[in-house]
Every structure is written in C-alpha cells, then in structure tokens.
Amino acid sequence: MSTRSAPGPSTTHRVLVVEDDPTVAEVVTGYLSRAGYEVEHAADGLAALESAMALRPRLVVLDLMLPGLDGLEVCRRLRSGDGPPVPVVMLTARGEEADRILGLEFGADDYMTKPFSPRELVLRVTSVLRRAEAPPPAASSAVLRAGDLVVDPAARRVERDGRELALTGREFDLLVFLLRHAGRVFSREELLRHVWGWEFGDTSTVTVHVRRLREKVEDDPAAPKLISTVWSAGYRFDPPAAPTGNGGLQP
Template sequence: MAKSPAKPRVGSGAESPLQPPRILVVDDDPTVAEVVAGYLVRAGYRVDRAGDGPAALARAAAYRPDLVVLDLMLPGMDGLEVCRRLRGHGPVPVIMLTARGDEEDRILGLEVGADDYVTKPFSPRELVLRVESVLRRTRPSLVRAPRPPSAAGLTVDLAARKVFKDGTELVLTLREFDLLVFFLRNPGRAFAREELMREVWGWDFGELSTVTVHVRRLRSKVEDDPAQPRLIQTVWGVGYRFDPAGREAD
C-alpha cells in the first residue's frame, strides 16, 4: 500500500533559496509598523506584521521568519518575553526597538538574545541597513549581493560607492550618490519631492528645496546637457522622473 505524502511542517523554514528573506515586524503602533514594513518591502524583503506578543509568536510559528524586528514596549507580553520565547524555539536574529534609551534596557535586550538594538525615533533607512548587517552576520547564505544598477552609460559600484559614466568616474557627494542609485533602481516612475526626501534622505519633513538643489547638482554631473536634461526629467506638478532611455521630455 502506497504511503500518503507527508504533510509540510508548519513553520519549518524550508523556503526556496531563491525567495528573499522573510522579516517579522512586531510593533503595537500601526504607523511605525507600516512605515518599517514599507521600507523593508521596497528593499526586497518579504514582510509579516504583528501588533502584540501572542500574535507575533503565532505568526513566527506559522511562517518562520529569517529575522524579527521587535518592539520592546508591547502590551501584555513585552518584547523581552517575546524574544525569550522566540529564541526558545530556535535561533532567529532579533533587532529590538524601544522608545527608551536606558543602558539597562539595551543590556537586557542583548542578554535575552537580541542581535541589535535601535532606539526610537530612528531612520527607517538606517533600520534597513541594520537588518542587512545582522542578516549578513548571522545568516550569510540568505544575503545575496544586489545587482548593481546601471543605465544610460552610468554604472555603479555599490561596495566602493563609486559611479562611472561611460567609464569615467564621477565625483558625487554622499547624498548625490544615494539619489542617483534610487533613480536607477526606480526608472520611469515620477516621484514628488516629498517622496524623494522620505526615500533618499529618510526624513518625513524638511525643506524641499534641498531635493531641488541636489537634483540640479546631480544633473550637472550625469547629463550631457544639464540645461536640457534628458535623464532626470522634471514632471511638472509632480516632481522628477528618471528616464534611462534619455528621451526628450514631454
């Protein structure tokens, strides 16, 4: 008599190696959870969310995460207890979030198994970098080097933070480099200056002329004719769009 096929084990973590890492975000503040999840999704991760300790444990059991972003101050069951229980079922990297910056809290978090500790308020972009760093250290097999963006004769060396145009290195500031990489990774889409400030600068508010100035400076370095830009185009009433084909703006 033929045996019935074995049922898949829930939370076994036996995902395809081609799948991006799964991150569980645990925070009772829906705004914080939404912003963090959004940045992680845009960085290429799969993201699950939970608003309290029991929900986080249930979610982790059903879909074993590759890393947990865990708020310390949760209702009912705090983040320390959640971290203890998560680590009791197997090793999983944890980045602890807290609104308190006391050294005692940080030490307690690290003692129960947290791999990193971030104090609120924090930059979502910084948190994404912390996630990448922890995964690279704890689960290097899951971390794949991102494909360097390139278009219109522009090539990027992400590790060295260098940009070349037709083989010649361009001298860019830190923020000009980040802005160009963002454009290269999001071709053809129009972004408002508010979006660029949030995505590139990691700021939810600020002087929007900062974006305008940086776009102008970047154009002076990547455009053949900065006075008539074809790569970084102005979308009137919206903001800016990167056109890798370098076509004339409408």
C-alpha cells in the first residue's frame, strides 16, 4: 500500500519513503514535504518496489528493516532494473559498521543511523539529488579516457571497452574526481570532503565505494591497477600507459 503526502513544487523531485514505523514515516515525509519534495510512502518492501516501478521517484529513502522484503533486497532489485539507478539513502537502526557497509555495497548512495535528525536527512537527500542531477561545469565537461575506460561527464556515462557501465551517482562522482586528479593521492577524509561534500563522516563510506568502483572498472579488482591504495595515505588513480607513449589519460 502506498500513501501520498502533500505534493511539492515539482514532480521531478518525487521522493519515495520506505518505512514501516508509522511515527518515523510521518516525521520523514513531513520534513521532506516542507522542504518542497513530493513524497510517496510505502510501508513494506513489496509495496516499495511496486511504487518505484509505477512512480519513478528521483530518490528513495529506504529503511533497512522491513516486513516482507528487507531493505537490502529492495535496494538490490532497484539497482538491477533498467535505466539509470535511482539514488538511495538508507535508514537503519543497526549501529554495527558491517550493516552500514552492507547497505553501501548493495548500492546505497548514503545512509543514516537511527535515531537521526530529520533536518540532517533532508540535507542528505538534497545533497544526493544535487550531485545526481547537476550538470558539470562547462569547462570540465570534456570526455575523459584512461585505457579502455571512457567517461563523459556531461552525459554522466561511463563505458569500458565499448560497454556502458552502471554506476551509482557517488561512484560516478568518485571516478570523475580521481580521473581529473590522476597521479595524486587523496586520503579518505579528503575524498569525503571533495566528493561527498562532508566535512566529517564515516570514512568506511569511501572504502566501500572504492571497492565497488574497482569491481566495475578493474580487470582484477583484487589486484587493482587503476585505483591504487597508497598505504597510510589514501587512494590514487594511475592511468595506464598508452601504446603510443602519449600517456594513458587524455581529455
């Protein structure tokens, strides 16, 4: 079953809230509605998938613990559908790091642990949507190439060996940032600040996104050659050397 809150100013900013706790659902939908979003609510996993298919929300706020299908399975199915992946902000009452990492590994763009500030949730939703929808600056829209990897920032499209890759919004932003700063090492804290826009936060978020990105762009994710780990320092993008000797990364 799905219920609707008061519509916001634009259907392009429809948010689906998937939460089985009526009190939490009421608070979250209320705050998002007042922030200008059109908000839909689903109380279980199956209803969430039906609503997502019918309504095509711009973002899903998804509780991890749900009756029927749990949030991880809902997230996995949302990611396996056709078209660009819908951004997901996951909510969880679990405090263990392993559960937060699981959510990120299943494709969540962000997460918040209960109890949380509704105002902060609105800010997180806005941040995720802004990054997913904002066009890149004109001066930085040139296509980037590294070996068989081709990244089009303007179209937010990535191809590897001619095959389009399905990246989440954060994975795409992380890849573009590393490509544009190839050869430079960034700590996890620096990546949180530059890619996520967070001045503080759980750096395991970066670790999980790097691992997921490697699974999509590396020949062997267990022995990465593009996204290198610099121990005690952070991560570095190493473009492959071009056969012509002109360098692997080209604008």
